[in-house]
Amino acid sequence: MSEELLFANALKSSKAFNLIKNDFSLGLGNAYLIISQDDEAVQSFFRLIGCAVFCEQHHSACLECDTCLQVLHYNHPDIKFFNVEKTAIKADNMRAYLDESRKKSFSGNLLIFIERLDLTSERVMNFLLKSLEEPPKGVSFFIGTANENGVLETIKSRCRKVYLDIFPDDVILEELKALNVPDETAEIAVACADGQLGKARRIALSEDYAKSYNLVVELLTKMKKSADIVFMSNIFDRNDKKNESNVEVLNIMSILLRDVMVYKNNPSELRDGPIKEDIKKIAESFSASAAEHCILAVNEAKRKLYSPACNPQAIADSLLFSILEAKHTWR
Numbered sequence: 001m002s003e004e005l006l007f008a009n010a011l012k013s014s015k016a017f018n019l020i021k022n023d024f025s026l027g028l029g030n031a032y033l034i035i036s037q038d039d040e041a042v043q044s045f046f047r048l049i050g051c052a053v054f055c056e057q058h059h060s061a062c063l064e065c066d067t068c069l070q071v072l073h074y075n076h077p078d079i080k081f082f083n084v085e086k087t088a089i090k091a092d093n094m095r096a097y098l099d100e101s102r103k104k105s106f107s108g109n110l111l112i113f114i115e116r117l118d119l120t121s122e123r124v125m126n127f128l129l130k131s132l133e134e135p136p137k138g139v140s141f142f143i144g145t146a147n148e149n150g151v152l153e154t155i156k157s158r159c160r161k162v163y164l165d166i167f168p169d170d171v172i173l174e175e176l177k178a179l180n181v182p183d184e185t186a187e188i189a190v191a192c193a194d195g196q197l198g199k200a201r202r203i204a205l206s207e208d209y210a211k212s213y214n215l216v217v218e219l220l221t222k223m224k225k226s227a228d229i230v231f232m233s234n235i236f237d238r239n240d241k242k243n244e245s246n247v248e249v250l251n252i253m254s255i256l257l258r259d260v261m262v263y264k265n266n267p268s269e270l271r272d273g274p275i276k277e278d279i280k281k282i283a284e285s286f287s288a289s290a291a292e293h294c295i296l297a298v299n300e301a302k303r304k305l306y307s308p309a310c311n312p313q314a315i316a317d318s319l320l321f322s323i324l325e326a327k328h329t330w331r
């Protein structure tokens, strides 16, 4: 396994990689649009493609030969990685990228990787469109976007669309184990990652995430009557001005409630392990309909958290009341 490339095994065996694979020997297209919300995985995926195109071992992306290492160290002369900061690209920067794309390559192939184009204004995207309309010879653009609608229709129509996989739990678990993430942390991360490698890694590396997770499990398991609300409504951090960790708490709640619904309908759909045990405990006091109505209440709380004059404590109280009410109504 390569220590140089995150998620190497998962990405190499991904459907997305296999879709592009044939083109490495048959000839690359002018433009690809890689669609995924997982920025970290896309960044690794781009480097993997660079390795595969130039690898000394017949496009195998061995990640070990001198050329692969050159790519992994961002030193390959015929590969440009742009917008690795993942921000809105400014007009001057886009012009500079396009100037680079018109330079002569050493190998006959020039790969231009641009991350998160969806953050960029339409005006600046239009500069890129011109290059895609009359692509310089031997140049292939790989454009990353978190969502399809964030990219101009005219750009999309000139790209081959590739959706980066939603990865299965066991694949993500393997990658986290390879990163030496402890078992229990890895299980929580997999359960909450929505099939995204980067998100799973972020969760696994976050000190507070497991704490929030345990807090939510305890709340959903133990809160039985309105008198309990007083002791449990400290779910939000009042100092969390940007609401990041508060929204995270609500996301965890949604994920657990969704799993309760899955478990109620078909217990074998959840993977055996510590998370399933937590879900089993929570499911003792929730019907599938109650869980569904609670998810709606959580979404409502999330919406309120984003409003400028929000009062986190009042939102927490009202959410917990709604949960109790749903549990009671949909027994």
Ligand SMILES: [Zn+2]
Pocket: 051, 055, 056, 057, 060, 061, 062, 063, 064, 065, 066, 067, 068
């Ligand atoms: Zn190689």
